[in-house]
Amino acid sequence: MTETPVLPLYMRRDEFNPIPELAELRDGPGIRKVTTAFGVPAWLVSRFADVRFVFGNPDLFSNQRAQDLGLLRSPGLSEEENKRLRAGQMLAFDPPDHTRLRRMLTPEFTVRRMRRLEPRVHEIVTDHLDAMQRTGPPADLVADFALPIPSLVICELLGVPYADRADFQHRSSRVLDVSLPLDQRAELQREFRAYMGELVARAKADPGEDLLGMLVREHGADLSTDELVGIANLLLIAGHETTSNMLSLGTLALLRHPDQVGLLRAEPERIDAAVEELLRWLSIVHTGTMKVTTTEVEIAGQTIGAGELVVCTLAAANRDPALAEDPERLDITRGLANHLAFGHGVHHCLGAPLARMEMRTAFPALLRRFPDLRVVTDELDFRAFSVVYGLRALPVAW
Ligand code: HEM
Numbered sequence: 165m166t167e168t169p170v171l172p173l174y175m176r177r178d179e180f181n182p183i184p185e186l187a188e189l190r191d192g193p194g195i196r197k198v199t200t201a202f203g204v205p206a207w208l209v210s211r212f213a214d215v216r217f218v219f220g221n222p223d224l225f226s227n228q229r230a231q232d233l234g235l236l237r238s239p240g241l242s243e244e245e246n247k248r249l250r251a252g253q254m255l256a257f258d259p260p261d262h263t264r265l266r267r268m269l270t271p272e273f274t275v276r277r278m279r280r281l282e283p284r285v286h287e288i289v290t291d292h293l294d295a296m297q298r299t300g301p302p303a304d305l306v307a308d309f310a311l312p313i314p315s316l317v318i319c320e321l322l323g324v325p326y327a328d329r330a331d332f333q334h335r336s337s338r339v340l341d342v343s344l345p346l347d348q349r350a351e352l353q354r355e356f357r358a359y360m361g362e363l364v365a366r367a368k369a370d371p372g373e374d375l376l377g378m379l380v381r382e383h384g385a386d387l388s389t390d391e392l393v394g395i396a397n398l399l400l401i402a403g404h405e406t407t408s409n410m411l412s413l414g415t416l417a418l419l420r421h422p423d424q425v426g427l428l429r430a431e432p433e434r435i436d437a438a439v440e441e442l443l444r445w446l447s448i449v450h451t452g453t454m455k456v457t458t459t460e461v462e463i464a465g466q467t468i469g470a471g472e473l474v475v476c477t478l479a480a481a482n483r484d485p486a487l488a489e490d491p492e493r494l495d496i497t498r499g500l501a502n503h504l505a506f507g508h509g510v511h512h513c514l515g516a517p518l519a520r521m522e523m524r525t526a527f528p529a530l531l532r533r534f535p536d537l538r539v540v541t542d543e544l545d546f547r548a549f550s551v552v553y554g555l556r557a558l559p560v561a562w
Contacts, residue, residue: 179546180417180446181492186210186480194464198475201342202235206454206473207463212484212504214463215476219452219508225474227511228258229456233473238350249353252387252394255453259510265395266514268383272375273514278521281321285525288316293533301561302540309530310411310558311404314522318403321518322396323374324363332359336401340551360393360400367392375399399515406448407519409547409554411526414442416558417494418527419539424496425531432528437499439523444487444503445494447479448553452507478504534562 189196190210198208209218218225237246250256254265271277292313296303315333319326338344339352363376368384371377376396379387418425428438455474460467468474482503483491506513513519530537537560545556
């Protein structure tokens with residue numbers, strides 16, 4: 165390995181795979197200095213055990229302090245405005261501030277809650293497959309299936325009008341682009357806040373049966389308007405961007421592995437294990453949130469001083485031979501659920517039960533409906549510089 169690489173380098177892959185330098189790092193020293201996109205040095209942590217250690221110890225590795233450094237703040241944003249934009253963003257806080265927000269939402273995302281939602285998700289999936297069939301091939305699996313399904317689900321759950329999807333989908337995909345200049349990011353954040361501010365005001369005047377209504381009714385006295393807006397924006401973005409990219413990229417991965425897709429078609433009861441394996445193998449969230457050490461700490465034999473930035477590569481950790489045998493191979497029979505695709509510890513993905521349920525419903529329905537589904541292009545457009553990896557389009561026929 166040569167000089168300190170710029171961090172977005174590790175976003176690049178050949179279709180599904182993390183860049184080879186990451187495996188070299190993981191199987192070699194395990195940790196190294198990199199320069200973040202905004203020119204600040206950070207430690208890049210790559211092994212499964214070390215990433216779990218970092219994520220599992222919020223007292224040693226603080227999300228909140230990383231935010232305090234203001235690294236992602238546009239020069240055009242005042243301290244006051246930055247604080248307002250950060251309100252309610254669970255990932256930007258440590259316990260106990262984080263715990264306070266997380267507790268209000270945990271009951272809404274339990275596996276049990278998701279079971280109740282499952283029939284509606286089935287219906288939404290069926291409607292979209294019907295529409296694809298009516299129109300006939302070719303179709304864009306992203307625009308016609310992978311993006312609208314989780315978008316509609318999170319809209320109904322939260323209480324966001326689905327009619328507004330074009331605007332919020334466009335804004336979300338832009339805000340996740342790490343190559344976006346900071347001033348444009350700030351403008352997008354303002355737009356998100358203005359949009360959600362209106363929905364929060366409406367929910368306050370007349371709280372509905374959705375999640376926003378519940379937050380207003382049950383926690384309205386404890387949450388500021390900025391916090392309500394922040395929570396809702398995080399759920400809206402995280403709720404559709406992630407699952408939609410898993411659905412499209414996951415379909416491509418299955419189609420590129422005929423033995424694996426054949427097995428899943430023949431034995432659809434393997435879906436739960438297949439979903440876990442796709443999550444592990446694809447690691448669409450390449451890295452965890454930046455953290456700052458609160459004290460001197462040792463990782464992979466390297467002593468790191470207090471106040472230094474640490475970033476974990478989930479993509480490399482999920483392909484660690486310490487986690488899975490022959491980790492580069494996609495094997496839907498593994499059934500490993502202790503991968504790090506949803507993170508780990510206090511910030512472990514709140515929406516994991518929802519995402520799993522959506523995928524468990526959507527993948528088998530798609531494969532059943534179109535037994536000869538195939539990709540009809542050689543030129544795929546990957547979101548190489550997005551916080552959430554995936555595809556911009558996936559032309560398919562059947
Ligand atoms: C946190 C991945 C779906 C809401 C996270 C984290 C990861 C992740 C890696 C932890 C980040 C960190 O600690 O730095 C994924 C993947 C998904 C998915 C791969 C889909 C396959 C969802 C959905 C929702 C959601 C559907 C919402 C409904 C959240 C929230 C957090 C989070 C609110 C922050 C939790 C906290 O700070 O306590 N997700 N996510 N995610 N996710 Fe997801």
